[in-house]
Amino acid sequence: MTENLKQETVLVTAASGKTGRRVAERLAARGVNVRAGSRKGEMRAGSRKGEMRFDWEDGSGWARALDGADAAYVAYYPDLAAPGAPEVMRAFGRVAAESGVRRLVLLSGRGEPEAVVAEGALRESGVDLTVVRSSFFAQNFSEGAMYEGVLAGEIPFPAGETAEPFIDADDLADVVVKILTEEGHAGLVHEVTGPRPVTFGEVAAEIGRATGREVRYVPVSGAQYAEMLQRFGFPEPESQWLADLFTMLLDGHNASVTNGVRQLLGREPKTFAAFARDAAQAGAWSA
Template sequence: MTENTQRETVLVTSGTGKTGRRVVERLAALGVPVRSGSRTGAVRFDWGDASTWGPALRGADAAYVAYYPDLAAPGAAEAVRTFGRIARESGVRRLVLLSGRGEPEAVVAEEALRESGLGLTVVRAAFFAQNFSEGVLAEGVVAGEVAFPAGGTAEPWVHADDLADVVVAALTREEHAGLVHELTGPRLLTFDEVATEISKATGHEVRYVPLSGPQYAALLEEYGMPAPEARWISGLFTSLLDGHNASVTDGVRRVLGREAKDFTDFVREAAASGAWDGRTAGQDAPTGEGARA
């Protein structure tokens, strides 16, 4: 096992996001020099502005690539291809890419980044449990009603802490280069089952309201999202939640040597932290890290 004993510098793109923030915290705790890239932070990094990429990458040895809004989005493959080229020219040696599980369009973007020739680890994740506490679904939980186009499909919700631990391992251990890690939680739960677990933990009723794809797109438009983007997001979710991802993997155990956290663990942690204590939850854009993986 070759760890980051030389304390190589790591750039974390989307460093204030759901996974990026956790990765930054873990690297800093290990004593690894880390740059938290964001649109407004000290290290400016904006996926919508390629002129920020080179300065953020300069002098870095590795980078965590969490693309926004989603690797399946139009233009994502070309964006990460360009990022990979700039990373190579900047002297970066290793990349870890957050990808979506069961997302064919995301695989196209993975291949585009692989063209950089750098040591690449791909982490394909299921939907995050934390979407219910600090993401796109949190406001619905607080209001007591989660509306989403998932029907009765079960999802193996992955804990964002597990994802971050795997990413840090891949960033600090060279043997992960070239590998693809597929991460899920240890069991499948439908949205109805999720609502039941949250209801029990919080003491207030949360119910799931299944929507069709067009109904969800209309809801997003009510929140101010442009119609073409709303239709694309709705189509992405309905395609991902059609049942083809309804299985679990042992990816967390293979990388970390321990079992993945269960959804019940997440619910207890979130309830104890006060995540749902009557506040108005943040309205994350329902794309990228806010939705996924």
């Protein structure tokens, strides 16, 4: 990292999320001026670093969050494939360009045609853009939607026997930080995965071995998963969209690995077994 890049201010959106938190921590450890944007952040007039309020559903605060930032890590919630995401990306890109932001690093989903449309909408801004298309995060089982299932001993999901090369969020964060602190990535698309595809049944077995408790995978249909989400309080349209998205992503077209992590970081990505072991030792499932 050059001294010039070290003096940059980087806005990290969704800075309290799985990847945003890790990216912000790593950038700060490198001496980069980090502006952590989150829905819970405070909106301070004239603030150029530190915690800022940033809400994807409320564009009125974007200009203030981007003011004075040289670069931004863009992690859109709920997903770039969500309805309306292209319009949000187009609007955000316009504000970023007007604010003088020079570089954007966008987190995208691997094998999501709708996400590619949203990528293109952000690219229209003219700001140098690097896209990181990622496989499912291993941390979905320790910090995300499937955490409660692990604690309950059953992980219901519409995956069947399809394998997924889960990536550790720490590896993803290392990739993003490298791109943000180096020149030469503008216009590129990096596709990153873990080192080996594993089925959800294998995932449950690995977590069971790491925790010493019984954990099993329960295959369900997309319709059953949507019904389950509605029982947990999700609105019907969102439940159906999520079920359709996961069913599409786990139809087998993503059941392969890439060498993106190795190319960018010069090392192999963490295996799911290593993730499960480290997470268990850190007390991720101690509840």
